Amino acid sequence: MVNMLSIKNLHAGIEEKNILKGLDLTINPGEVHAIMGPNGAGKSTLGYVLSGRDGYEVTEGEATLNGQDLLDMEIEERAVAGLFLAFQYPVEIPGVSNMVFMKESVNAARIARGQEEYTAGEFLKLAKEACKQVQLPLDFLKRGVNEGFSGGEKKRNEIMQMILLQPSICFLDETDSGLDVDALKTVADGVNSQRSPERSFVVVTHYQRLLDYIKPDFVHILADGKIIKSGDASLALKIENEGYGFLGLNYVEEKA
Amino acid sequence: MTDEIDQALDKKYEAGFVTDIESDTFEPGLNESVIRRLSKLKNDPEWLLEWRLSAYNTWLKMEMPDWANLGIDEIDYQAISYYSAPKSMKDKPQSLDEVDPELIRTYEKLGIPLHEQERLAGVAVDIVFDSVSVVTTFRDKLAEAGVIFCPISEAIEKYPDMVKKYLGSVVPRGDNFFSALNSAMFTDGSFVYIPKGVKCPMELSTYFRINELNTGQFERTLIIADEGSELSYLEGCTAPQRDENQLHAAVVELVALDDSKIKYSTVQNWYPGDENGKGGIYNFVTKRGIAHTNSRISWTQVETGSAVTWKYPSCILKGDNSVGEFYSVALTRGCQQADTGTKMIHLGKNTRSTIIAKGISAGRSNNAYRGLVKMGPKAENARNFTECDSLLIGDKCGAHTYPYIESRNPTAIVEHEATTSKVSDEQMFLCQQRGLDPEKAVSMIVNGFCKEVFKELPMEFAVEAGKLLEISLEGSVG
Ligand SMILES: Nc1ncnc2c1ncn2[C@@H]1O[C@H](COP(=O)(O)OP(=O)(O)OP(=O)(O)O)[C@@H](O)[C@H]1O
Ligand SMILES: [Mg+2]
Numbered sequence: 001m002v003n004m005l006s007i008k009n010l011h012a013g014i015e016e017k018n019i020l021k022g023l024d025l026t027i028n029p030g031e032v033h034a035i036m037g038p039n040g041a042g043k044s045t046l047g048y049v050l051s052g053r054d055g056y057e058v059t060e061g062e063a064t065l066n067g068q069d070l071l072d073m074e075i076e077e078r079a080v081a082g083l084f085l086a087f088q089y090p091v092e093i094p095g096v097s098n099m100v101f102m103k104e105s106v107n108a109a110r111i112a113r114g115q116e117e118y119t120a121g122e123f124l125k126l127a128k129e130a131c132k133q134v135q136l137p138l139d140f141l142k143r144g145v146n147e148g149f150s151g152g153e154k155k156r157n158e159i160m161q162m163i164l165l166q167p168s169i170c171f172l173d174e175t176d177s178g179l180d181v182d183a184l185k186t187v188a189d190g191v192n193s194q195r196s197p198e199r200s201f202v203v204v205t206h207y208q209r210l211l212d213y214i215k216p217d218f219v220h221i222l223a224d225g226k227i228i229k230s231g232d233a234s235l236a237l238k239i240e241n242e243g244y245g246f247l248g249l250n251y252v253e254e255k256a
Numbered sequence: 257m258t259d260e261i262d263q264a265l266d267k268k269y270e271a272g273f274v275t276d277i278e279s280d281t282f283e284p285g286l287n288e289s290v291i292r293r294l295s296k297l298k299n300d301p302e303w304l305l306e307w308r309l310s311a312y313n314t315w316l317k318m319e320m321p322d323w324a325n326l327g328i329d330e331i332d333y334q335a336i337s338y339y340s341a342p343k344s345m346k347d348k349p350q351s352l353d354e355v356d357p358e359l360i361r362t363y364e365k366l367g368i369p370l371h372e373q374e375r376l377a378g379v380a381v382d383i384v385f386d387s388v389s390v391v392t393t394f395r396d397k398l399a400e401a402g403v404i405f406c407p408i409s410e411a412i413e414k415y416p417d418m419v420k421k422y423l424g425s426v427v428p429r430g431d432n433f434f435s436a437l438n439s440a441m442f443t444d445g446s447f448v449y450i451p452k453g454v455k456c457p458m459e460l461s462t463y464f465r466i467n468e469l470n471t472g473q474f475e476r477t478l479i480i481a482d483e484g485s486e487l488s489y490l491e492g493c494t495a496p497q498r499d500e501n502q503l504h505a506a507v508v509e510l511v512a513l514d515d516s517k518i519k520y521s522t523v524q525n526w527y528p529g530d531e532n533g534k535g536g537i538y539n540f541v542t543k544r545g546i547a548h549t550n551s552r553i554s555w556t557q558v559e560t561g562s563a564v565t566w567k568y569p570s571c572i573l574k575g576d577n578s579v580g581e582f583y584s585v586a587l588t589r590g591c592q593q594a595d596t597g598t599k600m601i602h603l604g605k606n607t608r609s610t611i612i613a614k615g616i617s618a619g620r621s622n623n624a625y626r627g628l629v630k631m632g633p634k635a636e637n638a639r640n641f642t643e644c645d646s647l648l649i650g651d652k653c654g655a656h657t658y659p660y661i662e663s664r665n666p667t668a669i670v671e672h673e674a675t676t677s678k679v680s681d682e683q684m685f686l687c688q689q690r691g692l693d694p695e696k697a698v699s700m701i702v703n704g705f706c707k708e709v710f711k712e713l714p715m716e717f718a719v720e721a722g723k724l725l726e727i728s729l730e731g732s733v734g
Binding site: 051053054055074075076079080084085087090091092093094095096100101102104105108109112144145161165 | 680681682683685686687688689690691692693694696700701703704705706707708
């Protein structure tokens with residue numbers, strides 16, 4: 001079986017600063033991996049490097065998506081190949097309606113896959129369903145992308161995009177931060193509804209609470225640019241109770 | 257990221273082809289005998305010849321203004337030809353069947369089919385090619401409603417009283433250097449009259465094309481909306497891609513009589529010159545409307561072309577309760593320069609004006625909003641709201657805002673808001689992460705920025721304007 005996502009000895013940074021320092025991670029279809037780790041460890045950086053954001057330079061190592069060399073592809077090629085990043089801080093695009101934005105995105109992926117583009121009518125139906133699923137009022141389809149959305153609404157909007165885009169691997173960067181209790185449940189339900197044997201998730205979070213809703217197959221600790229420990233869901237509980245201190249200096253490196 | 261956007265902006269100008277056609281073209285140069293020759297050719301009445309000559313004498317005493325600080329090579333007015341018309345137009349074709357097929361093909365290539373059955377239903381068009389009007393569609397249908405829509409040359413012949421009364425009444429001949437030049441040498445243009453109480457049954461439009469080398473286009477548009485009438489008028493323009501600069505100096509006059517409404521929309525896509533600033537149209541246009549009691553004049557413009565654009569569509573709000581609006585998108589790239597805005601002159605009581613100006617600058621271009629809001633002493637309770645937003649793409653371009661306010665009435669209120677923003681790396685990254693290529697991403701972000709203005713355009717035009725922006729922002733991405 002080809003791994004969905006395979007990252008080997010990844011070194012990457014920005015402007016001379018090394019952030020990822022030999023990161024290994026393998027994800028198979030259908031798996032949910034949680035990544036936890038202290039602030040500044042490089043979690044968001046991993047998402048950016050995988051999706052090809054400008055300014056991030058890979059100095060060593062490799063990453064493949066379904067066997068394809070990910071690092072050699074343009075940002076939008078990676079996206080239409082099935083990589084989705086839910087942003088920690090979603091940006092606003094004033095005046096561009098959410099609906100138009102999502103329709104163009106979804107159709108870009110469909111064109112890449114050799115499928116027919118959705119018509120406005122077809123897409124509207126899908127969008128309305130997705131909007132209801134993340135419990136945003138329907139007028140959010142008409143509003144500008146993230147324009148004036150509250151923090152929690154922005155996060156739900158990310159999940160709505162994920163539902164519509166049907167990616168094969170979803171990298172959710174702190175999608176739970178800033179959510180109230182009900183929103184957390186909504187977002188988790190949205191993610192769970194998308195779990196399938198073909199789709200995998202990387203869920204970056206600081207709180208074990210999210211993992212009560214989205215049950216991970218693996219939990220990894222990312223610190224100082226590397227995965228320093230991997231385990232099952234119980235690892236997240238241990239961190240919740242003890243913090244990162246127990247990892248100390250002489251931690252034992254393990255692999256999932 | 258900036259590089260990528262620059263590449264995305266490295267656009268193709270799709271209207272840049274030349275029509276190979278035989279023309280009668282005046283030798284370059286301007287003097288009294290050239291004016292007499294033009295006047296004779298056009299069968300002008302005596303008063304119009306006098307009118308032209310007096311404008312010419314005024315022009316001779318004027319100098320080209322330099323207050324806008326535009327970088328323009330000195331224009332040699334004796335090196336320009338002031339008249340050019342396809343030879344085939346000499347016999348005055350009476351119907352489309354008699355029009356040179358080469359001309360018809362030109363407009364087909366530009367996406368403007370001239371045969372009525374192929375036209376968007378509901379849009380009548382007057383076609384001006386170099387110095388002459390080639391054809392005006394749907395005239396019979398308009399005539400049923402009493403609407404007059406014809407080349408201005410024809411109006412001078414058929415409706416001399418009306419033309420004489422209003423020509424130069426809104427933009428006097430000596431108003432400025434270019435209006436004087438235009439008044440002396442205007443060759444053709446469109447004339448519209450909407451009778452009392454009539455709502456024009458279809459959109460009217462004029463499509464301007466400059467084709468001949470070294471020729472200037474000096475057209476004149478006069479629109480009169482009689483009491484209680486309504487119309488929406490659209491204007492589009494293109495020119496071939498050439499290394500030489502060419503001059504376009506038009507005058508547009510709008511007369512909105514009591515209780516009438518005029519909506520005037522422009523999509524200006526003259527050849528902008530290449531990325532190093534070689535060639536392109538100098539677009540120096542005077543547009544002004546006078547609004548009588550309870551009337552409304554709306555200017556909407558999408559300016560993407562021309563090497564230099566210099567225009568300020570304005571409203572004289574003379575009548576009480578009259579309304580003036582100006583919605584503008586000006587996009588500059590390469591080495592383009594745009595200095596555009598409006599003047600809202602509030603004379604009557606309770607007059608209202610709204611100005612929404614969106615400037616988008618890319619490449620090494622410069623984009624300025626320049627506007628005047630003037631509240632006269634009798635403008636009791638007049639109101640103006642102005643919003644100027646600039647969007648920068650890359651870091652080598654410039655955006656400037658020059659709002660001038662003169663208020664001589666203490667009850668008048670003027671509000672001004674201005675913002676400057678950039679197409680950010682984060683926005684580009686979000687779009688691309690969702691699968692959009694950089695060109696599409698830029699055009700989507702820019703379209704979003706222009707939304708408030710685009711929604712003022714008539715439906716078909718809004719789509720066209722969006723596409724035009726997309727083409728303007730299109731190019732090869734490495
Ligand atoms: N543009 C930049 N220039 C310099 N340093 C940067 C830049 N972007 C990120 N860094 C640094 O890289 C390190 C990793 O940042 P990253 O955002 O990946 O951390 P994180 O694990 O997501 O943290 P958090 O939990 O706070 O979201 C941090 O020390 C950060 O300051
Ligand atoms: Mg982070």
